[in-house]
Amino acid sequence: QVARAVQARSRRRPRPPSAPAALLAMQMPSEAEAKAVEDAQWDAQDALARALSYLYRSSDKPVRAIAFEAGISPSYAYRLMTGERHPSWEAVRTFTLACGNDPDDLVDLWNAADGRPAPAAAVDYHLALAQFRSALRGLHLAEARPDPARLTSELPGASNNDARVVQTLLTAQRTTPAETLSWPVTAALTAALRGSQNRISQYWQTLRDTAPRPQPRIFTQAFG
DSSP states (O other): OHHHHHHHHHTSOOSOOOOOHHHHTSOOOOHHHHHHHHHHHHHHHHHHHHHHHHHHHHHTOOHHHHHHHHTSOHHHHHHHHHTSSOOOHHHHHHHHHHTTOOGGGGHHHHHHHTTOOOOOOOSSHHHHHHHHHHHHHHHHHHTTOOOHHHHHHTSTTOOHHHHHHHHHHHHOSSOOOGGGSOHHHHHHHHHHTTOOHHHHHHHHHHHHHHSOOOOOOOOGGGGO
């Protein structure tokens, strides 16, 4: 029932979402720019609903049990999964925990659905890596976690190293050096997961900018 409702919602347009406060404080955008912002927010809201629906389906728990653990009503839980309500972050966090998953994977999806821009560039490599990984894992959830090996096999120009990086980004707690992932491969992966390339590119660039630089090797023979 939830899956049918999510599918039906994806075929209709919602009421225009309210503009984020950050946009209202800026100069009025053009009609094309305003529509692009609206479309991006709609896509993010739909992706968030699909991710929550997938978490519910993969949990093997009834809606009532998840709602009880999350501290919300079953009807509200249903509306979150069908995208009829935009949830607070606390509702998303507790719902995700009730389904036995990591709420960090939903942070960027929720921010985008709420009309929030990607956060300011991180100055710490480990934070930049966590943000990049979280954003991609959220998109992966929204697509019902397709097999990473199949995903990378369909990405143009993806090397064996790219495949290993994508595999660990989407599945493992520890990640191989993700800054080695090229932008063309990252962009293709984002497109395959129906995500925003503009948004992911900010995380990717920050990761590259904060990555540790390899230290030059000096052999003992250089000192005689």
